[in-house]
Amino acid sequence: MNLSADEVRHIALLARLGISDDEVEKFRTQLSNIMENFEILKQVDTTDLPPTAQSINLENVYRPDEPTPSLPPSDVLANAPGQEDGSFKVNAVLE
Amino acid sequence: MSDLHKITIHEAHKLLKEKKVSSVELTEAVLEHLHKVEGKVRACVTITDEQARQYAKAADKAIAAGNIKHLTGVPALIKDVICTKGIRTTCSSKMLENFVPPYDANVIEKLKADGYVIVGKTNMDEFAMGSSTENSAFFVTHNPWNLDCVPGGSSGGSAAGTASDEAIYSLGSDTGGSIRQPAGLCGVVGLKPTYGRVSRYGLVAFASSLDQIGPITKDVTDCALVMNTISGHDKRDSTTVPYEVPDYTKALKANIKNVRIGIPREYFVEGMQPAVRQAIEAAINKMEELGAKVDRNVSLPNTEYGLAAYYILAPSEASANLARYDGVKYGFSYRDTTNMWEAMEKTKQYGFGDEVKRRIMLGTYALSAGYYDAYYLKAQKVRTLIKRDFEKAFGQYDVLVTPVSPTVAFKIGEKVDDPVQMYLSDVCTLPINIAGVPAISIPAGFVDGLPVGMQIIGKHFSEEMLLRVAYAYEQATPWHTKKPALA
Known part of the structure; x- marks a missing residue:
């Protein structure tokens, strides 16, 4: 398994993770080494096997849809890096 | 009493109940010791002196009013991945360096309802990703048994803090071994409960189908006591089960006659330290002496x-x-x-x-x-196979016994640039999270002055059986009474 520099940049873009040129090379090598170890799974016959998403036998857990008090807006905004008029402040999405 | 910080939860509870010591006295003793050794161990991201004193006073009031539970007034450390209202919760990441949660995790609500005392938030691998606590964005935590070695991870601060008596017990979280591996490398008891036994509400999410919160304690009795408090259904975590929580202390019987123990050979991996293998084999022999029926030729083929x-x-x-x-x-x-x-x-x-x-x-x-x-x-799909391996084994055995990690604690810096080598130190603990079953790590001896951990694995919701086997072994061995020679 050998990732290319372009593949590493593409993965970082999908994750919206900024990455420097030095990091591209470092992660390219490290991720390739780690993924080398995934090859072993190709030996396993998984034909007709169902996937397991979680390990205990709970399914479709519901609760009554009853309104309960939420956190006050001041608490929710207390950690916000930017806020204005009781809202989170973000950069323009449309330019 | 000068060695108050060294005691267990059950010992502290007895002293508090008999009014031989107050929570304020106990908390002051613990804080004094914590500040004395913390410069060497570096277990804590945040030390909460102020809250500790405040909670201790409240606990003493509750005790005076005759309202004492097992954790009332007993100082604890909390892994910094568990949200504590009003107390910074960083995940040892620059990302959350200044994050102050507006709410408590479910386990913290439960500890508060019992009148617990918080003395600090512990260092960890960033976002619980790692096996040595070297991935903390802030600083490295040291193993109290040898300060040149890692404490394991990711709950390295909680394990090192408990082993060095910076608190009476702690909470950790475990996604692939993050409670059991550091507990093993620091010579304390760590339990990863069955997936769904303890609420993840307020646990900063890493891998939601694998994460569980659990206790790190100085002995098995304390582990049962903490489980009594933190277990249970929570409607805010839809993966918690609506099963009743037993009194786990009732499982603490020093009797494992005819308990069926399986030893899965795949866990004695290539590259395992021979002295660790010998220590685990000696522990298995001990359990056989105590009356357990041991089968040394079990296979979990998909390991x-x-x-x-x-x-x-x-x-x-x-x-x-x-x-x-x-x-x-x-x-x-x-x-x-x-x-x-x-x-x-x-x-x-x-x-x-x-x-x-x-x-x-x-x-x-x-x-x-x-x-x-x-x-x-x-x-x-491979997860399905691994889960089925365990289901099949638990048709024949009450518990499976393995090492916690292939080696004792390694040197700080030794594996930090080699992710693949680092990942291998969790090879014995990862499959347990994949299958969602519970497992406990308990001290099983020493190699070169460093603790060896033994892992006992059970089927889903068999924590009582794990505690029973662990307790019987603990009571027949001296390991849990050993303390690192710090300060």
């Missing part, structure tokens, strides 16, 4: 795929969970641009450390178009 499956599944879930750190709602935020995408990308670039970035990228890749079937779906 060798556990590591690969885990490092696809956990990073995949992590890549989704950590997408929330976008610099908008809380946490570190890159503000030096008006471009939305650049802000988001640089927030993650500067806010996350290398291991977190590696796992986000691994997971993103495994889930991306064209690779999903070959990696993520394949790993989920």
Whole structure:
């Protein structure tokens, strides 16, 4: 398994993770080494096997849809890096 | 009493109940010792002297009013991945360096209802990703048995803090071994409960289908006591089960006559330290002497795929969970641009450390178009096989016994640049999370002055059986009474 520099940049873009040129090379090598170890799974016959998403036998857990008090807006905004008029402040999405 | 910090929960409870000591006295003794050794161990991201004193006074009032529970007035350390209202919760990441949660995790609500005392929030691998606590963005934690060695991880601060008596007990979290491995490397008791036994509400999410909170304690009795408090259904975590919580202390009978113990040979891996193997074999012989029926030739044939499956599944879930750190709602935020995408990308670039970035990228890749079937779906199918291995084994055996880790604590810096070598130190603990079963790590001897941990694994919701076997072994051996020679 050998990732290319372009593949590493593409993965970082999908994750919206900024990455420097030095990091591209470092992660390219490290991720390739780690993924080398995934090859072993190709030996396993998984034909007709169902996937397991979680390990205990709970399914479709519901609760009554009853309104309960939420956190006050001041608490929710207390950690916000930017806020204005009781809202989170973000950069323009449309330019 | 000069050695108050050394006691266990059950010893503290007795002293508090008989009014031989107050929670304020106990808390002051613990804080004094903590400040004395913390410079060497560095277990804590935040030391909460003020809250500790405040909670201790409240506990003493409750005790005076005749309202004492097992954890009332007893000082604890909490891993810094568990939300504590009004107390900074960092995940040892620059991303959350200044994050103060507006609510408590469910386990903290439960500890508060029991009148607990918090003395600090513990260091960890960033976002619980790692096996040595060296991935903390802040500083390295040291193993109290040898300060040149790692305490294990990711709950390294909780384990080192408990082993060095900086608190009477602690909470950790375990996604692939993060309670059991550091407990093993620091010579304390650590339990990863069955998936769904303890609420994850307020636990900062890493891999949601694998994460569990659990106790790290000085002995097995304390482990049972903490489990009594933190277990149970929570409607805010739909993966918790609605089963009644037993009194786990009732399982503490020093009798394992005819208990069926299986030894899965795949866990005695290539590259395992021979002295660790010998220590575990001696522990198994001891359990046989105590009357257990031991089968040394058990096979869990899909074990060798556990590591690969885990490092696809956990990073995949992590890549989704950590997408929330976008610099908008809380946490570190890159503000030096008006471009939305650049802000988001640089927030993650500067806010996350290398291991977190590696796992986000691994997971993103495994889930991306064209690779999903070959990696993520394949790993989920292998998960089915690993789970079935355990189901089959537990048709024949009450518990399985293995080492916790292939080696004792390694030197700080030894594996930090080699992720693959680092991942191997969790090879005996990862399959347990994949199958969702419970497992406990207990002290089983020493090699070169460093603790060896033994892992006891049971079927889903068999924590009582694990505690019973662990207690019987503990009562027949001296390991849990040993203390590191700190200060």
